[in-house]
Amino acid sequence: MTAPEQPTDRAAPPTAGAGALDSLEEHLLGERPTLTQAEVADQAGISLDAARELWHLLGFAHAEPEERAFTQGDVRALKLTQDLTDLGLLTEDRQDGMVRTLGRSFARLAEWQVGLLAETALDTGIDPTDGILELADEVTPRVEELQTFVWRRHVLNAASRMLAVADAGDRTSDRAVCFVDIVGYTSRSRTLTDRELVTWLEAFETAALDTVIEHNGRIIKNIGDELLIVADTAEDAAAIAMELTRRGSDEDDDFPDVRAGVAYGEVVTRLGDVFGPVVNIAARLTSVARPGTVLIDKGMYAALTGAAGDDADTSDTEGPERDESPYRFRRVRRVSVKGYSRLHPWALQPRD
Known part of the structure; x- marks a missing residue:
């Protein structure tokens, strides 16, 4: 040519x-x-x-x-x-x-x-x-x-991570998915200039990233004022969610007030993103969580307590506490959210 x-x-x-x-x-x-x-x-x-x-x-x-x-x-x-x-x-x-x-x-x-x-x-x-x-x-x-x-x-x-999974040829594996959402983002953003808003969000993401990395997690993406985090174990995801909400509730810490929802189970990974019902449930739990709280689904509860499926469905208001566990579990009333009419979460709380 x-x-x-x-x-x-x-x-x-x-x-x-x-x-x-x-x-x-x-x-x-x-x-x-x-x-x-x-x-x-x-x-x-x-x-x-x-x-x-x-x-x-x-x-x-x-x-x-x-x-x-x-x-x-x-x-x-x-x-x-x-x-x-x-x-x-x-x-x-x-x-x-x-x-x-x-x-x-x-x-x-x-x-x-x-x-x-x-x-x-x-x-x-x-x-x-x-x-x-x-x-x-x-x-x-x-x-x-x-x-x-x-x-x-x-x-x-x-x-x-892929090779550590027994079925390395399958793009599905059990993981914990956590959404962390800034409380009062809309009202706060109205008081900031564009540059101040970007600086504030970047500071939030940077601080959150330090905690996520410390507990072996990964930030998949940020969606406005919300972070999508994945961890290979329920224990790591719980530690991340609890530390971020603790910081947000500390009046002496510049970290913003947040709420979190965590679910555990089979997740599909594709092109660095995650998909499936577990991701959807974590997002729905975040939407109904109160400021400074962490809501978890049945899969997270079972993974953290060792409870079997039937035990995780019990109507007890308090979950079993193992001596070595740093958490308490409080049963929350059933909630109806988009796609899940009878979601029954647990509130994850520090033992002390």
């Missing part, structure tokens, strides 16, 4: 901003865009429709048919995707999920990184154009190397 013609004219002379954008584009993409989407698809050996679908799934803007917005890096990306398909890693069903997840994750990461740079430029009085170019020249290679290392570490951790 012959090399595409280079554009020879422009509608107007480039402005300073356009010049900075051109420079940034070349720094980040490694070369000036010279290919149309059809040319990229042709060189990658896939159909134009498939290329457009992948572009859409990655979250990128629509490109006009004659727009030269692509580089050899785009060709390489499509070839890599095809290689993964040929290796059997990406089936038609998996491809959409994986590509969409990559697009969303890196879009959020890029927005945060550029926003952080913009804030730094404002605080120090640096011209935004110079700051963006500095990102390309100095910051981007270091961040890229760090991202790759962090990703490899997380792959190792995820693989280790």
Whole structure:
């Protein structure tokens, strides 16, 4: 295939901003865009429709048919995707999920990184154009190397957890799922500027992450003012939920008041996320928990006490307390929530 013609004219002379954008584009993409989407698809050996679908799934803007917005890096990306398909890693069903997840994750990461740079430029009085170019020249290679290392570490951790499961070929396993929700978030957010709100939420997530890691858990994602946390054992999830609610109830601690819901049982994992009834129950318990409290389902109760299924369904107001257990269990009245008309939780409380 012959090399595409280079554009020879422009509608107007480039402005300073356009010049900075051109420079940034070349720094980040490694070369000036010279290919149309059809040319990229042709060189990658896939159909134009498939290329457009992948572009859409990655979250990128629509490109006009004659727009030269692509580089050899785009060709390489499509070839890599095809290689993964040929290796059997990406089936038609998996491809959409994986590509969409990559697009969303890196879009959020890029927005945060550029926003952080913009804030730094404002605080120090640096011209935004110079700051963006500095990102390309100095910051981007270091961040890229760090991202790759962090990703490899997380792959190792995820693989280790998977191999520890007896049925490693199955994507389901018993885990504890915990939702932690900030109490009074709506009213508090109305009193803060956008920047103050972001700072407040980031401080909350950072503090929560320390506790989660200390007790061998993982934050799957944050959903506004809510965190979705997963732990491999009921004991770790209980420790996380109890510590976060304790901190929130401490008037001398800046950590916000929170409530939590925890469920334990079979969970489906896919692309780093978790699914299934256990996840839904944990979310529903959080929605009805009172500030500073932790509600748990029958699966968590059984895992923490060793109670059998029938024992976990008992109507006793107090649960059995083992001498070595740091918790007390108080039966809570049945609640009706979306999808579960007769959910009967327990309140998890410290023994002392």
